[in-house]
Structure formats: C-alpha cells, structure tokens
Amino acid sequence: xxxxxxxxxxxxxQSNFIKGMNKLLNYIWAGMILFSVICAAATGRMEQLxxxxxxxxxxxxxxxLSMTGMMCAWTGLMKIxxxxxxxxxxxxxxxxxxxxxxxxxxxxxxxxxxxxxNITANLLGLGNAATPLGIAAMQELKKNNPTQTADNSMVTFxxxxxxxxxxxxxxxxxxxxxxxSAAPFDILPAVWVTSLCSVIVGLAAxxxxxxxxxx
Amino acid sequence: MDNLxxxxxxxxxxxxxxxxxxxxxxxxxxxxxGAKEGLLSTVSILPSLIGLIMAVSMLSASGALDxxxxxxxxxARLIGLPKQAMPLALIRPISGSGSTAVLLQIFQDSGxxxxxxxxxxxxxxxxxxxxxxxxVYFGAVGIKKTRHAIPAAxxxxxxxxxxxxxxxxxxxxx
Numbered sequence: 001x002x003x004x005x006x007x008x009x010x011x012x013x014q015s016n017f018i019k020g021m022n023k024l025l026n027y028i029w030a031g032m033i034l035f036s037v038i039c040a041a042a043t044g045r046m047e048q049l050x051x052x053x054x055x056x057x058x059x060x061x062x063x064x065l066s067m068t069g070m071m072c073a074w075t076g077l078m079k080i081x082x083x084x085x086x087x088x089x090x091x092x093x094x095x096x097x098x099x100x101x102x103x104x105x106x107x108x109x110x111x112x113x114x115x116x117x118n119i120t121a122n123l124l125g126l127g128n129a130a131t132p133l134g135i136a137a138m139q140e141l142k143k144n145n146p147t148q149t150a151d152n153s154m155v156t157f158x159x160x161x162x163x164x165x166x167x168x169x170x171x172x173x174x175x176x177x178x179x180x181s182a183a184p185f186d187i188l189p190a191v192w193v194t195s196l197c198s199v200i201v202g203l204a205a206x207x208x209x210x211x212x213x214x215x
Numbered sequence: 216m217d218n219l220x221x222x223x224x225x226x227x228x229x230x231x232x233x234x235x236x237x238x239x240x241x242x243x244x245x246x247x248x249g250a251k252e253g254l255l256s257t258v259s260i261l262p263s264l265i266g267l268i269m270a271v272s273m274l275s276a277s278g279a280l281d282x283x284x285x286x287x288x289x290x291a292r293l294i295g296l297p298k299q300a301m302p303l304a305l306i307r308p309i310s311g312s313g314s315t316a317v318l319l320q321i322f323q324d325s326g327x328x329x330x331x332x333x334x335x336x337x338x339x340x341x342x343x344x345x346x347x348x349x350x351v352y353f354g355a356v357g358i359k360k361t362r363h364a365i366p367a368a369x370x371x372x373x374x375x376x377x378x379x380x381x382x383x384x385x386x387x388x389x
Contacts, residue, residue: 021309028306029266036273036276036279037273039282040278045276045278049277052273053272056271056272060268060269061265064264067257068258071256072253075249075252076249077228077246079249080245081231081235082249085238135351138355139355142357148358148360149358150361150364155363157352158361161343161352162308162348163368164341164343171315172339175319176322179326179327185223186221187336187337187386188223189386190383191336193382194337194341194375194378194379205370209362209366210363213363
C-alpha cells in the first residue's frame with residue numbers, strides 16, 4: 001500500500017495534466033477576485049467587499065475547525081470497517097458486475113482486482129485510499145496498452161471515478177450540519193437516486209461513444 | 216419519505232461497530248488511528264479552502280455572484296435548475312475546494328434546508344471533481360488521448376444537474 005502511494009505521488013508530480021489544471025485554477029481564482037473588485041466599484045459595494053475579504057478568510061478557518069470533529073469521527077468509523085475487511089468483502093461482491101463493465105479485462109486478473117478495490121473505496125467514501133488504488137488499477141490496464149491513447153476499459157474506469165458513488169457523503173452532511181440543517185442527512189435518498197442515474201447514464205454514454213471515438 | 220434519511224446514520228454507525236467487533240478489530244484503537252488520518256486530511260484542505268472561500272465571499276459581497284447567476288439564468292431554466300445553483304454547476308467539475316466554497320455561500324444565503332440549499336446539496340453529493348479525476352488517472356499512466364472520457368463524464372454531470380431539482384421535489388414534496 002505505501003509503495004503504491006509513493007510511486008503514484010511521483011507520477012502525479014510529473015503529470016502535465018495536473019500542471020494544466022493548476023494553471024487553470026490560478027486564472028479562475030485571480031479572475032474571481034478581479035471580477036469582484038470591478039463589480040464592487042461599479043455598484044458601490046466597496047465597503048462590503050472590504051469586510052468580506054477578512055471575514056471570508058476567517059470564516060474558512062472557523063468552519064473547517066468546527067467540522068473537524070465530525071470528519072474525524074467518520075474516518076475513524078470507516079477505518080474500523082476497513083480493518084474488519086469490509087473493503088475486501090465488497091470488492092469480491094463486485095466481480096459479476098465487473099465482467100459486464102470491462103469485457104476486455106481478464107476476470108479476476110490484477111487489473112480487475114485493483115479496480116474493484118478502488119470502486120469499493122469510493123463507495124465507502126475512503127477518498128484517501130481510492131486515488132492510489134485507482135492509479136494502481138490504471139497502471140495494470142496500461143500493461144495491455146503500450147500506446148498513449150486510452151482504451152475502452154480505461155475510459156469506462158475513469159468515467160466511473162468522475163461520478164460520485166459515495167454511499168454516505170459525510171463531508172456534505174457535515175457542512176449541512178454546520179449551517180444548522182434540521183436533518184443534515186435527509187437529502188440522502190435524493191442523492192442516491194441522482195447519483196445512481198448519473199452513473200448509469202455516464203457508463204451508457206461511454207459504451208455508446210466507444211464506437212464513434214477512434215483511437 | 217424524509218424519515219428514511221434520519222435512520223441511515225445511526226444504523227450505519229451501529230453496523231460498523233458490530234461488524235468490527237465480530238471481525239475482532241480493536242474498535243477503539245482503530246477508531247483513534249482513523250480519526251488521526253481524518254484530522255490530517257481536514258487540515259490539509261484548509262489552505263486552499265481559505266483562498267477559495269475568501270474569493271467566493273468577495274464575489275458574493277460585490278454582487279458579482281448575483282450578476283453571474285442572472286446572466287446564466289436562461290441556461291438554468293433550460294435544464295430546470297434554480298439560477299442560484301448555476302455557479303456551483305460551473306465550478307464543480309473543475310475544483311473541489313472551489314465548489315465547497317460556493318456551496319457554503321449558498322447555505323449561508325438560502326439555508327441548507329431551503330429548496331436551493333437542497334438542490335445544491337444533491338448536486339455536490341452526486342458529482343465528483345470530473346476534470347481533476349480525468350487529469351489524475353490518465354496523467355498517472357501517460358495517456359495523452361483520452362478519447363470519449365470527457366464527453367461521457369460530462370454527460371453524467373449534466374444528468375445530475377437535470378435530476379437534482381427533480382429528486383428534491385420528489386423527496387421533499389411538502
């Protein structure tokens with residue numbers, strides 16, 4: 001596990017994709033601030049803007065610190081589930097589904113195993129574990145693909161990771177609780193229906209587009 | 216219908232503890248070490264959240280956020296989303312901390328239990344940072360041509376935008 005994490009970190013640092021993303025975020029962030037100042041100047045809200053600079057920054061700290069307790073409680077509970085072998089159990093249960101989603105991969109092979117672990121970690125909301133497992137899965141898939149073009153299995157796997165399949169979105173619930181929601185987790189059924197539909201649509205779209213997008 | 220949501224958390228907590236106990240996990244020790252990991256990861260998102268919450272509260276205080284929402288209102292109507300949720304839809308695929316900041320601003324302005332607050336919650340809970348995930352996974356193995364990954368992933372995100380308001384109406388009809 002540590003080895004995978006270490007290796008993947010090096011790869012991430014080298015990735016041009018990430019550099020591109022960070023560059024974009026730099027522009028967006030600067031743009032947000034620039035736009036705010038121009039807007040405030042035009043509408044005469046400079047005083048409100050000036051208070052918001054300081055309050056915004058301090059709000060962030062108060063908020064994160066007060067959310068820390070709940071977040072820690074959740075990661076603690078999930079650690080118990082993980083140590084008890086829940087991730088391994090669930091990822092075995094995924095096998096039949098994997099055969100349908102990834103017909104090009106050998107059933108029970110190392111790529112499928114790594115993908116199962118990643119999907120389970122995502123379901124359980126173990127974000128820190130999911131990313132290195134996902135990268136390990138991509139490295140397994142890459143062994144059958146020497147080119148720089150994604151194959152169908154890779155695309156399907158990545159699309160699955162761009163959709164949220166977390167069963168209990170704890171961070172969201174914690175934020176809702178922080179703003180005095182009467183029942184922070186009452187949105188769960190709506191989230192489940194929406195997530196499930198979006199994952200199905202995403203995977204179906206990937207299957208349909210396979211035919212049209214050549215390598 | 217909304218009673219279902221209230222039961223989920225206590226049931227999950229109980230199941231996890233029982234499961235750990237049956238599997239002979241030292242439950243408290245494990246909890247403590249997991250909580251420690253949670254502490255580290257929460258603290259590590261703090262710096263980027265400070266920057267982005269600052270920027271979003273500036274956008275809000277200057278009236279720029281309202282302006283942006285009104286500008287995007289026609290697109291919002293098209294997919295049946297409240298216009299206040301449009302900035303969230305735009306930033307969600309690009310930046311995790313950015314969308315957290317926008318979501319919190321919505322909670323502050325409208326409250327988490329309002330219609331808009333709930334729609335924004337469903338949007339956050341049903342999507343991931345799409346472009347970031349694509350960048351990390353393909354970047355890690357040196358794939359340059361991602362083929363249909365981006366269109367397929369964005370189709371899923373669009374589905375969430377369309378369904379968020381519908382499911383909130385369905386589950387919170389009162």
